[in-house]
Amino acid sequence: MSTERRALIAKKACIRCSTQKRRCDKAIPDCGLCTRLRQTCKYEPSSGPTPSPSPRPEIFLGSVAFTPSHLKDAIIQKFGPITPEDTFSAYCRAIEPWFPIISIPRLRSRLPLAWDEVSLDIALLCLSIILLTTTPRSSPENDNDRSEFKSLYCHTKNWISSTETLGLNSFQIVQSRILVTLFEVAHGLYPAAYISIGATTRAADALAVHPGADASSSHTTDDETKRQDSILTWCGILILDRYIAVDSGPHPSLTRSRSQTLHDLLKSTLCLTNLHHQNRTNPICRLARLFEASSLLDKIHTTLNSPTAEHAFNMEELILTFQTLINLQTILNEEIGDGIHLYAGGLSLCNTFGFVDGAILLASENGSKLPLIAGVAENCNFIATESLISVLSTITSTVEPFTLGTQSIDFNFLPPFVTFLVYKAAAILTERLFMDSDSNEGLRKLRILRNFLRIVGERWLGCERYLKLLNEDTTPRILKAIEQG
Incomplete structure (x- = not known):
């Protein structure tokens, strides 16, 4: 399937293609032909027991008090021809492979055959799934082309806020918040993502459910299901919170002050040693990485960013963490085997953290903030120096086939976290070129990484943000050399 096609497929051809007897790829919200011709694409409403009630005007005007029923009607209207089964398939195909925060059996059991039977929180969760699996229009220079894409995002954010106004909260609403926050991360919507992760964490807190409740205390299937929901939900929050904190600057992650408590609660379930002999396709096992x-x-x-007064301790802590990352990377490489490393979310993050750590120490950007201590700083720099060039080459060789066209990217399996890894590699190469270090080979690698970001920008708009940041830190001389390549 072309990378420009949508994650959801309509059951019938659009009205334009049907009238003109043209072949329609039935992509939602717009088919490929209408997209290329820049024409309005419309589908006939789905037949069968899936009504799409008109939204109540008071929901949008705010002049009359609205109810959960009104809010649900407005959300259902936004689905158009998309069915509950379409939404379930979209999650299984384009989110669950790399961010499995929703239990598939749980989602399946809660989804009805028709939208008029759905609960409000499930309707909101389905809309969040559709939002995250929708591909943006491919014309960044024409803002009108992305108006519908932005409109879906704004409506989803607005309706999440409306549930808060109505005093509603549930695992499904918190999961909706996680997916919307992930959408903001993937499409470079900052500071929105930084703000959203705070609201998401508070919404999870408000549920007052401990994520690591002992499985032995679960007396029913429903208790065990709720326990798994809690584990998946909190894992998703912590992963996003930490990622957003690093991407946003030196400020600490929101959950840092209680990370140890949450980690201890989740440890029995997510311990890598305990998971070693389990089915590695299990969502909890994959999320544990x-x-x-x-x-x-x-x-x-x-x-x-928050070093202790003991400088030697800080250096030793960096070395220990870096070595742990290398060990984790080795485990992940063994698990992936002959698979495509680009699609391994855990490996991408592991490479990112080890790469950033090594690069920072090698360039003495943050490492230089700590006084040099004989034996400790030298060892730290030695580890970083040994790994930096190797990691740069590995990242470049991993993405190069996709820039040459010898391999096509399956965006259903591509975690948006990969884009930050590639951006950091490109940023460090840019800095090395500024210092005239290994210019020819560095230029070659930088072109590959920047081209990869442009390609992936068709799916995750956060790449456009990273390219702008790279351009801001690139001299006219280097930009000219990149363009001439």
Whole structure:
């Protein structure tokens, strides 16, 4: 399937293609032909028991008090021809492979056959799934082309706020918040993502459910299901919170002050040793890798931006964390085997954290804030120096086939976290070129990384933000050399 096609497929051809007897790829919200011709694409409403009631005007005007029923009607109206089964398929295909925060059996059991039977929180969760799996228009220079894409985002954010106004909260609403925050991260919507993760964390707190409740205390299937929901939900929050904190600057992650408490609660379930002999396709097992990598990232971020008074301890902590990252990376490489490393979310994060740590120490950007201590600083710089060039080459060689067209990107399996890894690699190469270090080979690698960001920008708009940041830090001389390549 072309990377420009949408994650959801309509059951019938659009009205334009049907009338003109043209072949329609039935992509939602717009088919490929209408997108290329820049024409309005419309589908006939789905037949069968899936009504789409008109939204109540008071929901949008705010002149009359509205109820959960009114809010649900407005959300259902936004689905158009999309069915509950379409939404379930979209999650299984384009989110669950790399960020499995929703239990598939749980989602399946809660989804009805028709929208008029759905609950408000499930309707909101489905809309968040559709939002995250929708591909933006491919014309960044024409803001009108993305108006519908932005409109879906604004409506979803507005309706999440409306549930808060109505005093409603549930696991499904918190999961909706997580997916919307992930959408903001993936499409470079800052400071929105930084603000949203705070509201999401508070919404999870308000549920007053401990994520690591002992499984032995679960007496019913429903209790165990709720426990798994809690684990998946809190893992998603912690992973995003830590990632957003690093991407946003030196400020600490929101959950840092209680990370140890939450980590201890989740440890029995997410311990890598306990999971070693389990089915690695299990969502909790896969999410555990991301959780562990994000935990290591948080340690590095803390040490660099909030060091203790003991400088020797800070250096030793960096070395220990870096070595742990290398060990985790080795485990992940063994698990992936002959698979495509680009699609391994945990590996991408692990590489990112080890890469950033090594690069920072090598360039003495943050490492220089700590006084040099004989034996400790030298060892730290040695580890960083040994890994930096190797990691740069690995990242470049991993993405190069996709820039050459020898491999096509399956965006259903591509975590948006990969884009930050590629951006950091490009940023460090840019800095090395500024110092005229290994210019020819560095230019070649930088072109590959920047081209990859442009390609992935068709799916995750956060790449456009990273390219702008790279351009701001690139001299006219280097930009000219990149363009001439």
